[in-house]
Amino acid sequence: MAETASPSAPIEAWITGIGLATSLGEGLDAHWEALSHRRVNADEKSFAPYVVHPLAPINFDAQIPKRGDQRQMEAWQRIGTYAAGLALDSAGVKGNTDILSRMDMIVAAGGGERDLVVDAGILNAETKGNAAPGYLNERLMSDLRPTLFLAQLSNLLAGNIAIVHGVTGSSRTFMGEEASGVDAVRIALARIAAGQSDIALVGAAHNGERKDLLLLYEFGDFNLKETYAPVWAREHNSGFALGSGGAFLVIESRAHAEARGAKPFARLTNVVADHARRKRSGDITSTLESLWSRLGNSAERTAIVTGATGAEPATSEERAFLRAHPDIPVRATGTMFGHTMEAQFPLGLAVAALSLSRGALFASADTSEQAIDMTTPPARIVVIGAGHWRGEGMALVEAIN
Amino acid sequence: MTAMRDKSGRPVVVVTGMGVVTSLGSGKTDNWARLCAGESGIRTITRFPTEGLRTTVAGTVNFIPVEPFSSTDLSERLADIATEEAVAQAGIGRVGDFPGPLFLAVAPVELEWPQRQELGRDIGPDADVDYDQMLRVSGGGRYKQYHRRFLFGSVADHLAETFGTKGSPISLSTACASGTTAIQLGVEAIRRGEADAALCVATDGSVNPEALIRFSLLSALSTQNNPPHAAARPFSKNRDGFVMAEGAGALVLESYEAAAARGANILGIVAGCGELADSFHRTRSSPDGKPIIGCVRNALADAGVTTEQIDYINAHGTGTPENDKMEYLGISSVFGERARQIPVSSNKSMVGHTLSAAGAVEAVFSLLTLEHQRIPPTINYDVPDPAIPFDVVPNTARDARVTTVMSNSFGFGGQNASLILTREPV
Numbered sequence: 001m002a003e004t005a006s007p008s009a010p011i012e013a014w015i016t017g018i019g020l021a022t023s024l025g026e027g028l029d030a031h032w033e034a035l036s037h038r039r040v041n042a043d044e045k046s047f048a049p050y051v052v053h054p055l056a057p058i059n060f061d062a063q064i065p066k067r068g069d070q071r072q073m074e075a076w077q078r079i080g081t082y083a084a085g086l087a088l089d090s091a092g093v094k095g096n097t098d099i100l101s102r103m104d105m106i107v108a109a110g111g112g113e114r115d116l117v118v119d120a121g122i123l124n125a126e127t128k129g130n131a132a133p134g135y136l137n138e139r140l141m142s143d144l145r146p147t148l149f150l151a152q153l154s155n156l157l158a159g160n161i162a163i164v165h166g167v168t169g170s171s172r173t174f175m176g177e178e179a180s181g182v183d184a185v186r187i188a189l190a191r192i193a194a195g196q197s198d199i200a201l202v203g204a205a206h207n208g209e210r211k212d213l214l215l216l217y218e219f220g221d222f223n224l225k226e227t228y229a230p231v232w233a234r235e236h237n238s239g240f241a242l243g244s245g246g247a248f249l250v251i252e253s254r255a256h257a258e259a260r261g262a263k264p265f266a267r268l269t270n271v272v273a274d275h276a277r278r279k280r281s282g283d284i285t286s287t288l289e290s291l292w293s294r295l296g297n298s299a300e301r302t303a304i305v306t307g308a309t310g311a312e313p314a315t316s317e318e319r320a321f322l323r324a325h326p327d328i329p330v331r332a333t334g335t336m337f338g339h340t341m342e343a344q345f346p347l348g349l350a351v352a353a354l355s356l357s358r359g360a361l362f363a364s365a366d367t368s369e370q371a372i373d374m375t376t377p378p379a380r381i382v383v384i385g386a387g388h389w390r391g392e393g394m395a396l397v398e399a400i401n
Numbered sequence: 402m403t404a405m406r407d408k409s410g411r412p413v414v415v416v417t418g419m420g421v422v423t424s425l426g427s428g429k430t431d432n433w434a435r436l437c438a439g440e441s442g443i444r445t446i447t448r449f450p451t452e453g454l455r456t457t458v459a460g461t462v463n464f465i466p467v468e469p470f471s472s473t474d475l476s477e478r479l480a481d482i483a484t485e486e487a488v489a490q491a492g493i494g495r496v497g498d499f500p501g502p503l504f505l506a507v508a509p510v511e512l513e514w515p516q517r518q519e520l521g522r523d524i525g526p527d528a529d530v531d532y533d534q535m536l537r538v539s540g541g542g543r544y545k546q547y548h549r550r551f552l553f554g555s556v557a558d559h560l561a562e563t564f565g566t567k568g569s570p571i572s573l574s575t576a577c578a579s580g581t582t583a584i585q586l587g588v589e590a591i592r593r594g595e596a597d598a599a600l601c602v603a604t605d606g607s608v609n610p611e612a613l614i615r616f617s618l619l620s621a622l623s624t625q626n627n628p629p630h631a632a633a634r635p636f637s638k639n640r641d642g643f644v645m646a647e648g649a650g651a652l653v654l655e656s657y658e659a660a661a662a663r664g665a666n667i668l669g670i671v672a673g674c675g676e677l678a679d680s681f682h683r684t685r686s687s688p689d690g691k692p693i694i695g696c697v698r699n700a701l702a703d704a705g706v707t708t709e710q711i712d713y714i715n716a717h718g719t720g721t722p723e724n725d726k727m728e729y730l731g732i733s734s735v736f737g738e739r740a741r742q743i744p745v746s747s748n749k750s751m752v753g754h755t756l757s758a759a760g761a762v763e764a765v766f767s768l769l770t771l772e773h774q775r776i777p778p779t780i781n782y783d784v785p786d787p788a789i790p791f792d793v794v795p796n797t798a799r800d801a802r803v804t805t806v807m808s809n810s811f812g813f814g815g816q817n818a819s820l821i822l823t824r825e826p827v
Contacts, residue, residue: 005410006593110553111509116532123521123530134452140614141453149615150683154509154574159814162680171678171816172582176554176572183571194593211532216512218539220548273569275561390558391569
């Protein structure tokens, strides 16, 4: 669209599409049912001693019809491309070339899987003294699949969404773990609110069933080991259980949505973020408190959906923030979905918007002190994302009557 | 007084500080002198053994020691150096207290071979090495620093702390258009009135064996290894691929109003940005050139200028058979007959392709072109490609009147982004 001067008041933005494919299933009805029944899909065995939340069975053909496209992707890209397709379907814009060709896209992404067998083979030969100079080159030249590189590049989730679904207005990929998911939504909203964009596809995908990722987090002792427990019940065994899942949203200006007769799930009112240095105990708590006041909240008919990871000290510091707002019901996506890293904040927004559209806050899957039942329809849900190492974000999502 | 707002009523965005590091050297002065002298920074790789590789040359930055080497550590060092130069030139804020957000273009990060090999040695020769064994030895704090180092957000975190940028720093990748996207995000933030200043940095230190081999397996790299300085041949008939290179570019952007209010020296204007994604293929452009054409038109429209006003194009010009052909198709479709007259040169003929950094490195060079009224050449241009009748400023720099530059970046994954840079507000 032709961008002009920023309007004096922010343009209202609606969430008009939600795409979810996670360890609890795919699609909105399946998720609503799973959430209502406090379902959790945690696997303590396949990656033992590490606990993961594996992707539910998904028929990728339904959103990625060409097998050739599927073969060009690693799992994280398939999950994301699939969830993005669900979001476009949900918004009623799937296949609408006119809209897709000017739809902006911001994807929060990590990177792709390594070929574990190739890595192990090389390291084995080297540690056993069987590697001549130039051995690494020789093996990589002969063993790496050319297409693996494309499945590893961070921006190729967006690239695949463009190819499979035709979203081509723009394509931007943010990186940086949890914070990238917050910033993707923050920038998409800021652009719509300022009239720089009419409609955007935003989201992320994560494959938690990966030993190379477990390795990165094991360096910092962040992985949950042995036994699954809700995120608030990990005092003696802290850490996150990686989760597989993709969460995408279609966000658009109210005027754009109304002009095409689209129904909103919820209003995306505000997204704020910060980057505490986390040098002193309490830094995260005070950063969350200041984000909370920047959101401009009222406590009435408000609920919180947090992406708290279970890793320390971030989870304890977030709990201190929550205790300062004791009457607000809290739901932790980490308990149900595990930690989907870049996707955790978009996932929180997705379940918040879904809840608001269904006029109910789903039941808590844990028994923490703020697992309060909500008997009235929530008017607003605050989504929180505090990264396991860096990054704090918050969004305000409101019901549209 | 010059207008503080552009034709669309948005704040004019100016550049008040720039920094650059490439294989040609550190800093604007060295880089500009060598660029205009037509020197090449491409060398035979000495950082690691190149036995068995089809490509053995690169534009590595060897003069900045990083021990033990990792691409992420080098990326961070390069970003530091470029940013220091940019912030010092801008004279903005206080040391360690930059008054705006950070947008960082950075290559995707992952654990690298030296660290994997360290784990292998830790496991020892008596056990079979696999990821289970690697996981077994990796916890307990012994390798704690590798968690921080190989997070995607780690370089941005370091820059945010060192330079004191505000808010949540954004790390981004749009492949070879990343540097341009970082600038675009800064421009948009200032236009929204969210910030008076933004720090836009792009860095890449990716020349390691696996990265080189990955590009090589896609047949993207030049294999004309001898002599190294002639490996990158953008727009030539005998071009056969790009040359991987390292570098960083940094720009301090400000609203014109804020820059003028503090009496800052204005180095140039970012008048417009354009982008458009390509859905044709993962590594190839749509054969009809429509996404590139649309991207270029979007940039012109965003800046509110016509093709007549563009008097130099800083090309993406990678030297791959595909890119250069498509870039000509795109430019000639938009510029018509003028495509043959307007100077179009490729910095990559000399510095190589700095990948994630290229958009910002070339934006700095474009602004230096405006400042010095001199166009750096496309070197190694001995065999013109009749299918690409650009005036590539062959082999020798040229003095010219330049008021408005277009800088293009196109990347894998259908990424297209273009900038319009001017000396004065348009």
